[in-house]
Amino acid sequence: MNMETLVKLEIYRTTTDTGQVPKLTSVARALGLSRAEVDAACDSLQNKRLLVLDRGSGEIRMAPPFSAIPTPHEVTVGDYRYYANCIWDAFGVAAALGADANIATVCADCGETMLFQVRDGKPVPEPCVIHYAVPAAHWWDDIVYT
Amino acid sequence: MLGFRSEAHVDAWCEETGLERRPSISLEQQWQLGIEWYKNRLTVESRRPGPEEMKAIFTALGLDDPFWDATSDLFGEQ
Numbered sequence: 392m393n394m395e396t397l398v399k400l401e402i403y404r405t406t407t408d409t410g411q412v413p414k415l416t417s418v419a420r421a422l423g424l425s426r427a428e429v430d431a432a433c434d435s436l437q438n439k440r441l442l443v444l445d446r447g448s449g450e451i452r453m454a455p456p457f458s459a460i461p462t463p464h465e466v467t468v469g470d471y472r473y474y475a476n477c478i479w480d481a482f483g484v485a486a487a488l489g490a491d492a493n494i495a496t497v498c499a500d501c502g503e504t505m506l507f508q509v510r511d512g513k514p515v516p517e518p519c520v521i522h523y524a525v526p527a528a529h530w531w532d533d534i535v536y537t
Numbered sequence: 538m539l540g541f542r543s544e545a546h547v548d549a550w551c552e553e554t555g556l557e558r559r560p561s562i563s564l565e566q567q568w569q570l571g572i573e574w575y576k577n578r579l580t581v582e583s584r585r586p587g588p589e590e591m592k593a594i595f596t597a598l599g600l601d602d603p604f605w606d607a608t609s610d611l612f613g614e615q
């Protein structure tokens with residue numbers, strides 16, 4: 392297994408096991424790699440759109456569908472709470488984990504909490520629509536905004 | 538993308554923000570996109586769909602408007 396794959400799997404293993412996206416120093420320590428090696432692997436993963444790195448700190452901002460920072464999109468699976476990057480990723484957390492999940496997000500208009508349940512591989516129907524403001528070809532022009 | 542309680546809430550938000558009304562999709566369509574993007578994300582082989590794959594996924598969900606066509610994105614050619 393190449394270094395990039397090892398780093399990717401360690402990031403996701405830690406995230407799913409703890410509910411928190413790891414710092415890169417922790418990833419390096421866990422794998423016995425140098426920080427420079429982990430940074431290089433993360434740069435490559437970002438080029439493949441499997442990670443988004445914070446431009447300031449260089450740490451992971453997004454390990455889609457997980458967010459490294461608190462967001463209005465919370466997903467509870469078992470005893471763990473995860474933050475997702477958006478409503479798409481909130482359902483993506485349930486899909487990635489293949490587990491029942493409770494999702495709390497907010498209506499972007501009125502700010503009211505919207506609660507969803509994923510049970511037995513599908514969401515329980517609730518009144519909701521998802522509006523896309525950015526055409527698909529431009530999602531990664533500014534993925535944080537998208 | 539943002540979640541709203543109803544289409545009326547999308548309209549109100551667009552009016553409030555001055556942003557253009559663009560397509561909205563259902564919860565079921567969103568769930569299917571979550572599945573397609575992330576079902577294998579924790580595995581060794583995981584990768585993000587490329588523009589042509591995205592087009593096929595969207596079309597299968599009835600999203601065939603040019604808005605959903607990502608093939609002008611340079612992903613995969615960079």
